[in-house]
Amino acid sequence: MIFYLFVHGTLKMTITAVLLRGKGRWIFPVAIAILLGFIAFFGFDLSKQWSIWVLGLALFDTLTLALVANEWHSWSKG
Numbered sequence: 001m002i003f004y005l006f007v008h009g010t011l012k013m014t015i016t017a018v019l020l021r022g023k024g025r026w027i028f029p030v031a032i033a034i035l036l037g038f039i040a041f042f043g044f045d046l047s048k049q050w051s052i053w054v055l056g057l058a059l060f061d062t063l064t065l066a067l068v069a070n071e072w073h074s075w076s077k078g
Contacts, residue, residue: 008038012064019071028072035065 015031018024042058
């Protein structure tokens, strides 16, 4: 779990830094793929053993995925 939290935090900070620079259209599909990977991992983990904490992390990543997809849609419009 520590490895997940470290990688997750690092990736989200990288995504945020790229977006704040304003030069990151390419980061949206990368971020979506990474978040889908995390959600799939949590789904697999939940299928083995139920945990409210893992469910919470999966829901948090789902919310983040929705926000990233919405932001990508906003950037595509103009």
